[in-house]
Amino acid sequence: MEILGISHVEWFGYLASLFVLLSFLMKNIKTLRYVNTLGCGFFVIYGVLLNSWPIIITNAAIILVNAYYLIIHKKEHVPADEVKP
Numbered sequence: 001m002e003i004l005g006i007s008h009v010e011w012f013g014y015l016a017s018l019f020v021l022l023s024f025l026m027k028n029i030k031t032l033r034y035v036n037t038l039g040c041g042f043f044v045i046y047g048v049l050l051n052s053w054p055i056i057i058t059n060a061a062i063i064l065v066n067a068y069y070l071i072i073h074k075k076e077h078v079p080a081d082e083v084k085p
Contacts, residue, residue, distance in 0.1 A: 009049045016042035016059075033066040040066070 001008050019039030026032035040059040047055030 009046065012042055012046040012049060016040070016046050030070065033070050037063055037066045037070075 006014070016039050019035055019042060021039075023032045023036035023039060026035060040062045043059040044056055044063070047053070047059065
């Protein structure tokens with residue numbers, strides 16, 4: 001199946017790339033991790049469709065790192081002006 005002459009597999013690759021790129025434009029680290037996780041999820045799907053283990057393993061690992069920082073390693077936000085030297 002093709003849309004605009006691009007296969008559905010390639011669309012997942014483009015979508016994944018877009019979300020990873022967008023994640024680096026985020027100022028808030030929490031938002032960056034959510035958007036990056038979404039992009040990596042699309043890359044995992046892309047890797048599965050291509051049967052490419054390096055893509056699958058790398059992006060699954062990044063998802064786990066993001067999950068660790070978002071869920072397990074929650075830190076309370078401290079405004080910069082309240083940080084003591």
